[in-house]
Amino acid sequence: MSDEMIYLDNAATTAMKPEVFEAMKPYFMENYGNPSSVYRFAGTAKKAVEDAREEIAKALNAKSSGEIYFTGGGSEADNWAIKAAAESCRDKGRHIITTKIEHHAVLHTTEWLERNGYEVTYLNVDEDGLISLEELEQAIRPDTILMSIMFANNEIGTIEPIKEIGEIARRHGVLFHTDAVQAFGHVPIDVQEMNIDMLSASAHKLHGPKGIGFLYLRNGIKIGALLHGGGQERSRRAGTHNVPGIVGIAEATRLAMANMAANAKRETEIRDYLISRIENEIPYVRVNGHREKRLPNNVNVCFRFIEGESLLILLDQQGICASSGSACTSGSLDPSHVLLAIGLIHEIAHGSLRLTLSEETTKEDIDYVVDNLKTIVEKLRSMSPLYDDFVKKESEGK
Ligand SMILES: *Cc1c(COP(=O)(O)O)cnc(C)c1O
Helix, strand or coil, rough: CCCCCEEEEEECCCCCCCHHHHHHHHHHHCCCCCCCCHHHHHHHHHHHHHHHHHHHHHCCCCCCHHHEEHHHHCHHHHHHHHHHHHHHHHCCCCEEEEEEECCHHHHHHHHHHCCCCCCCEEEEECCCCCHHHHHHHHHHCEEEEECCCCCCCCCCCCCCHHHHHHHHHHHHCEEEEEECCCCCCCCCCCCCCCCCEEEHHHHHHCCCCCCCCCECCCCCCCCCEEEEEEEEHHHHCCCCCCCCHHHHHHHHHHHHHHHHHHHHHHHHHHHHHHHHHHHHHHEEEECCCCCECCCEEEEEEEEEECCCCHHHHHHHHHECCCCCCHHHHCCCCCHHHHHHHHHCCCCHHCCCEEECCCCCCHHHHHHHHHHHHHHHHHHHHHHHHHHHHHHHHHHHCC
C-alpha cells in the first residue's frame, strides 16, 4: 500500500481550495445573520449573497444577477429546471427532448415525467458522444416545450455544440436548458451568445463546497417555484440562504474564471500526455469521447479483457483514486449508459476507466499512474481466460 495519494476523480468531486474556505469562514460564526432580516447586522450576510450573485452572473455573461437562483447543488437545479418548465408549459405541449448521455439527475427526472403524462425523445450520440443537430431539429414537434442537453459529459468529457443547439432552440421557440455542472468554471460559457435559457451548475465540481449550486434562469421565463415557503430567491426557492455555501461558490467561481485559460492549457497538455502514454504503452485500448471537443481534464479509456471494478481496486492499493463507467454506485453490473450510447458492446464497456485531472495534477503523477496501470492491466489480463484465448488465436494467425 502506497502512502501518497493521487486523486484523479475530479469529475466526481474536487478538493475545496483554501481561499474558498477562508472566504466562507466568517459566515459561520461571526456574520451569522439571516440575509432576509432588516437590522444592519444581517446586512453583511445579505450583501455577501448579492455580491455572490453578481460574481456568477458575470461569469456567465448573464444580463442581471437576478437571473441567478441558488440551489442545493446540480441535481436540484436540474430537477427544478426540467420539472418546472414541464409544468408551466403544460398547456402548450408535453414533449421534451434530451439525450441518451445525460447525468441521472436529468434522465431520472425525464423518466419521472414520462410516468406523469409527458413524452420524451432521447437523442442518440455518435461514437464520440456528439449529438446530431439534424436529428435534434427533426425531433422538434409543435408540442415540444423543452430541450435539455448537457454542456459537457461527465463520463467521457465530450463537449456538445451548445451555440448551435441554442440557435435551433431559438428558431423553434423551444426552451433550452443545459446541465453545465462539468463545464462551468472549466470552459467559457456565454448564455447570451449561446442562447441558453436555463443552466445548472454546482460548486463542488470547481473546488467549492458541496451542497450548493445554482440555476441560471433567463429573465422573462415563467417557471414555477421549486420550494414553497419564505420569499427567498424571488419566492422561487424558499429556505433560509446557505450563506457560507453561497460565499464559497462565488469565491470558487472567481478563482476558476481568473485562472480558466491557464488551467485549461495546463490540463489539456497533461491530459494529452496521459492519453498518448496509455495508447502507446498498453495494447488493446480504446479512448472514449471526442479528441478535441473535450473537457481539458477528462480521460476515459476502455481496456479490453478487463473489468473496470478490478482495475479500480488495484489502483486504489497503489494510492490512485479513479472511477469506472460501470454503475458501481447502484450496485448494478450494467455498464454505463453513456458508453453503451456511443456504441460500445457490454464486454468492452465493462473495462472502462475514467481519470479526471485537476490543475494540481503533475506530469510526475501521470507517470506514476501509467507505470502502475501497465503492471495492473498486464496482471489482470494474465488472469483472464478471454485474453488467453485471444492471444492464442492471434499467434495462430486466427
Ligand atoms: C455531479 C453532476 C451533477 C450533480 O451535481 P450535484 O451538485 O452533485 O448534485 C449533475 N450533472 C452532472 C453532469 C454532474 O457531473
